[in-house]
């Protein structure tokens with residue numbers, strides 16, 4: 001009997017231990033499950049980060065491709081502008097070569113007189129260009145700067161390596177509507193109103209083989225055959241034709257040959 005009692009006790013003890021073990025096992029299982037769930041959450045987060053990165057990468061790719069497209073469009077636009085300007089330039093060459101051929105009966109043009117044969121002077125104290133015998137600055141006293149000088153340009157940017165005049169601008173279109181003055185007295189030989197090429201432009205013969213050109217104006221006040229005085233208002237600055245902003249494209253030519261205008265006129 002005593003043995004039976006002790007056996008029962010032992011069994012009870014075992015049972016208790018087993019219960020404890022079971023509970024421990026269940027705890028560790030829970031911990032494992034929790035860890036697994038944490039791990040799953042982390043995986044999910046990482047997947048999300050990866051997806052976000054992929055999305056960003058694709059956005060950047062899209063942006064780059066659209067930038068590339070814009071740059072191509074811009075380059076096309078510039079090369080179209082330059083093509084139109086070339087056409088306008090060829091037109092002026094044609095006009096002047098015919099003009100002088102008719103005038104001289106096709107004889108050879110005289111050699112260019114020395115630059116200092118035409119001294120550069122500033123406007124007089126009244127701001128008038130109508131006195132003296134020099135070349136007047138075509139924009140009077142309007143604040144301006146040379147946005148593109150005469151001569152060779154970076155063809156990789158402009159697509160056109162030679163600039164036959166000076167571009168005079170005022171910054172943020174400030175020159176728009178400012179008066180344009182004849183650099184010297186003479187006769188208007190071409191007066192064009194067009195929305196391509198040089199836009200609204202005037203070509204004046206000053207005699208002695210000299211001529212001047214005023215392009216991209218917003219309006220012109222003279223017609224072919226008009227006699228103009230030096231300093232006379234012939235139009236206003238604009239951005240007509242193939243132009244990217246208000247500026248005056250100004251040329252001085254000798255028997256149709258382009259000269260550096262800055263050797264004749266002086267910016268006040």
Ligand SMILES: [Zn+2]
Nearest residue numbers: 165166167249
């Ligand atoms: Zn120009």
